[in-house]
Each structure stands twice: as structure tokens, then as C-alpha cells.
Amino acid sequence: MRGKVAIVGYGRTPYSRLKPGEPVLTVDEYIAWAAELALERAGMSKSDFDGQGLGVSHAEVAHTVNWSAATAENLGISPNALIRGDQGGCSATSMLIRAATLIEAGVIDRALIVGADTPLSMPSLAPGLPLSPERTRGVFWDFQGPFGVMGATAQFALILRRYMHEHQVTPEQLGKVAVTNRYHASLNPGAIYRKPFTLQEYLDSRMLSDPIRLFDCVPIVNGGLAYIVTSAESAKAITDRPVYVLGFGETNNFYSGSRVFPDVTVTGFSESAPRAMEMAGVGHDDIDFLQPYDDYPFISMKTIEDWGFCKKGEGGKFLEEHDLRFDGDFPMSTDGGQLSGGQPGGANGGFMPLVEGVTQLRGEAEGRQVPNAGIGAVCGFGGIPYGRPGRSCISVILGSEA
Amino acid sequence: MESIAAKPLPDITDLTRPFWTAAREGRLVMQKCPSCGTVNFHPKPWCIECGDRGLEWTEMQTGGTVYSYTVSHSVAMNHLGWQAELPVIMCLIDIDGGARMYAQVTDVAAEDMQIGMRVKAYFEPISEEAGIPKFRPA
Ligand SMILES: [Zn+2]
Numbered sequence: 001m002r003g004k005v006a007i008v009g010y011g012r013t014p015y016s017r018l019k020p021g022e023p024v025l026t027v028d029e030y031i032a033w034a035a036e037l038a039l040e041r042a043g044m045s046k047s048d049f050d051g052q053g054l055g056v057s058h059a060e061v062a063h064t065v066n067w068s069a070a071t072a073e074n075l076g077i078s079p080n081a082l083i084r085g086d087q088g089g090c091s092a093t094s095m096l097i098r099a100a101t102l103i104e105a106g107v108i109d110r111a112l113i114v115g116a117d118t119p120l121s122m123p124s125l126a127p128g129l130p131l132s133p134e135r136t137r138g139v140f141w142d143f144q145g146p147f148g149v150m151g152a153t154a155q156f157a158l159i160l161r162r163y164m165h166e167h168q169v170t171p172e173q174l175g176k177v178a179v180t181n182r183y184h185a186s187l188n189p190g191a192i193y194r195k196p197f198t199l200q201e202y203l204d205s206r207m208l209s210d211p212i213r214l215f216d217c218v219p220i221v222n223g224g225l226a227y228i229v230t231s232a233e234s235a236k237a238i239t240d241r242p243v244y245v246l247g248f249g250e251t252n253n254f255y256s257g258s259r260v261f262p263d264v265t266v267t268g269f270s271e272s273a274p275r276a277m278e279m280a281g282v283g284h285d286d287i288d289f290l291q292p293y294d295d296y297p298f299i300s301m302k303t304i305e306d307w308g309f310c311k312k313g314e315g316g317k318f319l320e321e322h323d324l325r326f327d328g329d330f331p332m333s334t335d336g337g338q339l340s341g342g343q344p345g346g347a348n349g350g351f352m353p354l355v356e357g358v359t360q361l362r363g364e365a366e367g368r369q370v371p372n373a374g375i376g377a378v379c380g381f382g383g384i385p386y387g388r389p390g391r392s393c394i395s396v397i398l399g400s401e402a
Numbered sequence: 403m404e405s406i407a408a409k410p411l412p413d414i415t416d417l418t419r420p421f422w423t424a425a426r427e428g429r430l431v432m433q434k435c436p437s438c439g440t441v442n443f444h445p446k447p448w449c450i451e452c453g454d455r456g457l458e459w460t461e462m463q464t465g466g467t468v469y470s471y472t473v474s475h476s477v478a479m480n481h482l483g484w485q486a487e488l489p490v491i492m493c494l495i496d497i498d499g500g501a502r503m504y505a506q507v508t509d510v511a512a513e514d515m516q517i518g519m520r521v522k523a524y525f526e527p528i529s530e531e532a533g534i535p536k537f538r539p540a
Contacts, residue, residue: 136410139418143444145410145481146534147504148490150474157472158494165470165517209492210473210512259450260441260501264470264494386444387494387502 002279003402005100006235006242008228009044010355011037015192015223015342018120027059028074030116030224030344035075038112038226042238046077046112053102053111055083055095058347060132061118071114081108087252088382089293089350090392091115092225096354097248097394099229109231116224117345140386150209152295152384153217157209159389160298163265164211169301169316171211175202177297177332178215178339180324185336187326187368192221192342218295218349221342225351227358232402241362246375247280247397249273253385254393268393269306269379276377280397284309287397288373289360290330291353293381294337299389303379304332307395326368334360334368346383353378354396361400375399408483411529418445420459425533428525430464432500433457443501462500464523465540469494469502473512491515495537509538 013033016022025033039045054077056068064070068082083098085091092115099111122132136145149155163169179199185191197215205215235242251268277283284307292303301315309330310318322330335341335356343349357378359365370376376398383391414422424431433442435449436458448455471493477485484490491507507521521537528534 137413139415139445141410142412142414142418144504146412146528146532148409148474148484148492148506149504150477150484150490150492153476154472154474154492157474158470158492161472162470162494162517206475208474208476210475212472261469261496262502387504 001100001104001248002246002281003244004104004232005229006232006244007358007398008230008235008238008242009038009042010227010358011035011041011225012190012351012355013037013224014190015221015344016120017192017219017221024121025118025222027061027063027116027118030118030222031071031114031226032075034116034224034226035112035114038228042228044228044238046075049110049112050078051080053081053083053099053108054079055085055099055111055113057085057091057095057115057351059117060134060345060347061122077112081111083111083113085115085347087380087392088347089295090380090382090394091347092351092354093248093378093380093394093396094250094392096229096245096396097250100245100248103229103231109234111229112226113229114224114226115348115351117348118222119220119345120222143386153212154209155384156296156299156389157212158387159264160211163298163302166265167313167316169298171203172199173316173319174216174297174301175199176319176324177294177300178202181294181333181337181339184326184334184368185340188335188341191336191340192219193340212296216296218338218343221344223342223344225344225348225355227351227355241400243358243361244399244402245396246282246399247276247278249275249279249395250392252392255388262388264388266312267302267306267390269303269395272393273307273395276395276397280399282375282397286375287377288331289334289370289376290332291357291376291378292333293350293353293379294333294339295343295349295381297339299381300332302389303381307377326365326370331370334365334370350380350382353380357398361398374401407481409481409528412532414532417447421445422532424459424461425525425535426527426531427533430462430497430523430535431459432462432497434460441501443503463498466495466497466521466523466537468507468515468517468519468521469496470517471507471515473515493537495521505535505537507537507539
């Protein structure tokens with residue numbers, strides 16, 4: 001599959017925190033806006049996707065049944081294949097893999113992939129923390145909520161605490177990720193929080209669920225993203241800067257060790273990343289940047305470890321020893337990531353590493369362009385299973401040359 | 403805006419009722435597989451190791467070991483009933499001979515919490531028909 005498909009366009013709408021006076025857009029409007037941006041960049045129109053593929057990511061805000069087909073109706077596109085992203089923060093990358101295989105099989109030549117969510121517009125039982133009904137029903141919820149499991153921050157704090165028990169990582173090392181993300185956000189007009197903060201400000205930020213602080217947490221936004229993937233052959237006719245999918249790997253419901261008492265310090269990237277790199281035929285030294293699914297700094301750190309950029313347990317030291325800025329020796333989260341950029345719903349933040357990876361490889365990352373970027377690693381990380389870190393872990397290698 | 407319970411309550415189904423009933427009566431039960439012996443938790447439709455649908459609710463020991471813990475200082479999931487209890491010490495507990503579960507540890511100062519700490523279950527009613535296990539240092 002190496003180099004068989006390429007991304008030829010992408011779009012990311014402005015994000016909203018719903019400040020007073022800002023327009024309140026629906027999820028359908030965000031999808032259309034993101035699609036328009038992607039189509040414009042590719043020089044294509046929506047009619048180019050009649051008879052082709054349309055991918056639609058899950059939204060937590062209330063939506064109708066047959067969501068992907070209903071989205072086709074809303075957009076006025078009549079596709080021959082619908083792809084549905086239902087893997088949380090892996091939805092964007094999983095739809096890339098599905099589209100690639102459909103294209104390679106000759107079923108379609110191209111696909112428009114969209115995702116948007118308006119979590120801040122969901123009916124909320126208390127201000128500031130909207131919860132979709134699907135998060136609070138079913139056996140999975142029944143064995144969390146009543147026990148006092150209080151959201152992703154507490155769940156991930158349990159994972160981080162265990163990691164800290166087995167390995168060394170300091171708040172300063174993790175803080176460097178948050179500070180660097182904010183620095184990158186200051187260079188990205190599309191990021192939602194752009195005022196830089198210092199390591200000391202990170203350390204002083206309120207402890208929410210020890211050891212996770214306020215500045216470790218991702219801010220929720222309303223917004224939408226889209227990209228267009230085509231066969232490599234078509235890509236060359238569409239743009240002079242196609243970004244090729246060189247390799248991918250996917251793990252779902254990954255366990256390290258036993259299923260009853262698993263080791264939670266290891267993620268599915270430990271299997272999906274080597275597969276992606278093998279398909280791409282690249283080694284760690286060939287990779288010019290990493291766009292992790294960075295909803296928490298320690299997830300970025302574990303991603304680095306499980307991709308094999310350093311040994312297990314040495315992620316903290318790695319963060320300390322490397323310059324994570326766009327012009328440093330290990331550029332990471334160069335758009336500010338979700339941490340400072342904002343997360344447009346749990347299922348759609350996963351578009352951001354992919355879209356930023358493509359932006360970098362097309363040389364379009366004004367003000368934060370990784371010098372001579374030719375090969376990049378991007379990640380999806382979706383869902384929090386019971387007592388473990390990530391339901392789905394997808395690794396993708398992108399390149400400016402096939 | 404619909405009203406909300408101070409703390410979340412489970413929707414009890416035939417699948418999960420044995421757990422809630424037992425905890426209401428002061429016992430910890432989990433599903434054990436008659437074929438391969440795997441203890442499944444949270445409740446599953448079949449054994450996650452061998453696929454046997456005949457999982458049997460089995461009384462567990464009440465001792466366990468803290469696999470991890472966090473001290474939560476903020477109310478999340480919108481259920482303000484937790485507010486009065488903050489900080490809440492939320493744990494992953496490895497039940498002796500059982501499986502791993504989320505549970506609160508109480509009656510301990512946050513600074514005294516340690517991974518590897520031995521704990522023992524006690525049971526708190528949360529409704530007429532359901533209870534949950536919580537843990538104290540053993
Ligand atoms: Zn079994």
C-alpha cells in the first residue's frame with residue numbers, strides 16, 4: 001500500500017469557545033465549512049465526489065440516524081461508498097485507512113472525509129461540562145459513574161500514576177510538552193489559546209486529578225475539519241504537492257499482558273507504529289516530525305516511547321533532552337496540538353495531527369514550518385477503555401514523495 | 403434541563419443485577435468463566451478470553467491491592483454529589499483472585515496513599531436495589 005494514495009486537500013474551520021457574540025453553528029454547518037475549505041485547497045468541487053467516497057466522523061452532539069448518508073444528503077453528494085468513523089480520536093486516521101483500501105481495490109478513486117462536532121452546544125446538565133447521552137448509558141458507564149470515575153482526566157491520572165510508579169517522569173518534563181504546544185499555538189492563528197505560558201505557570205496550574213494539572217488538559221471547542229484522499233495517480237493531476245500515505249498500522253482493544261490485569265503503561269502504538277514504519281520502509285531517523293494525539297502531555301510521551309523513538313520508561317528523559325519546537329531536533333505538535341489548539345469533540349480532535357502533518361509536508365505551515373520536512377509521523381488515539389489508556393491506536397507515515 | 407441525581411445510578415439489567423444485588427447485601431461478585439477460569443469485569447456478554455457465554459457470578463474475596471490511584475480535586479461528570487466528598491481518592495484495585503476494578507478508597511489521607519497498598523472492601527448502598535464496593539486500608 002506504500003504510496004498508493006495521497007491527500008490532496010484539507011480544511012480546518014476556525015474553532016469557537018462560544019464566547020458571547022460568536023455565531024453558533026450546527027454540526028452540519030461546520031461539516032460544510034470544513035469541506036468547502038478542503039475542496040478549495042484541492043481545486044475540486046463537491047460534484048467530484050458523486051460516485052466516489054464520503055467519510056463522516058462520529059459527532060457526539062445529537063444527530064440523525066444513518067448519519068453518513070444523511071450527511072451526504074445535506075451536502076448534496078451521491079457517493080458510491082460511505083465510510084463511517086466511529087473510533088473516537090482515531091476516526092480521522094481510520095477513515096484514511098478505509099478509504100485507502102477502497103481506492104487500492106478500485107472501488108473508488110477518491111474520498112472526501114469530514115468531521116465536526118459542537119460539544120459546547122450540547123445540552124449540559126451542569127455548566128461547562130457537556131456530556132453526550134451516549135457517554136452516560138450502557139454497562140460501560142454503569143460500572144464507572146456510580147463508582148466515582150470522574151471523566152478522562154481522572155482516568156488518565158490513574159494511568160500516569162502507575163507509569164510514575166514504574167518509571168521516572170517529572171512534572172517539569174511533562175510541562176515542557178504543554179509549554180511547547182502553547183508556543184506553537186502562538187504561531188498558529190487557528191489555535192484557540194495562543195498566549196504563551198512558562199514552565200512555572202504550568203507547575204502552578206491547579207491540580208485537577210493528581211498528578212494531572214489544569215494545563216495538562218485539552219480545551220473543548222466547536223469546529224470542523226476535512227481532508228481529501230485520492231489515488232496517487234489522480235493526486236498528481238490535482239496538485240503539485242500531494243502528500244502520500246507511505247504506511248499505516250492500527251490496533252484496537254490492545255492489551256499489554258493479561259486481559260484481567262493488563263500493564264497500562266504500554267499503548268497499542270507499540271504494535272501499530274512498527275507496522276506503519278515497516279510498510280513505509282522508514283526508520284526513526286527518517287522521520288522529520290511527530291504529530292501525536294496530544295490530549296494530555298503524558299500521552300505524547302507514551303506515544304514517543306511506544307513508537308520506539310526511545311526505550312520504554314525513558315520518555316521523560318527524551319522530552320528533556322530534545323528540542324520539541326518546529327525548528328528543533330524533534331518537532332512535535334507543531335500546530336499547538338489539541339492542548340492549545342482545542343478539541344472539536346472527542347471524535348474529531350484526531351483530524352488535527354493528520355491535517356497538521358499534511359500542512360507541514362506541503363510546506364504550508366507559515367511561521368511554524370519544519371525545515372525540509374519530507375516524512376512525518378501522525379497519530380490517532382481513540383477512546384478510553386475500562387481501566388486502560390486507549391481503545392484504538394493508529395500510526396500513519398506521510399511523505400512528500402511517493 | 404432535566405434534574406440529575408447527586409451521584410450517578412446504574413440502569414440495572416438482568417446481565418448486571420447480580421452484581422448490584424450482591425453489593426447491596428455486602429458481597430463482591432464477578433463473572434467467572436466455567437471453561438477457562440477467567441474472571442471478567444466489568445460484566446461481559448461472554449468470556450473475553452474464550453467466548454463462553456455461560457459466565458457464572460462468583461463470590462470474590464474482599465481483599466485487593468491498589469494498582470493505581472488518583473486524588474481528584476474537581477467535580478467532573480456533572481454529578482455534584484461528589485462535591486462534598488472532595489478530594490476523592492479514585493483507584494484501580496486488583497481484587498485477589500479476581501479482576502481489576504475502579505473503586506474509591508476511603509478512610510486514608512491522600513498523602514498516605516501508595517501503589518501496592520493492601521485494601522479491603524466494604525459496601526455502601528446507593529439505592530433500594532443496588533450497592534457498590536468501596537475500599538479501606540486493610
Ligand atoms: Zn473463558
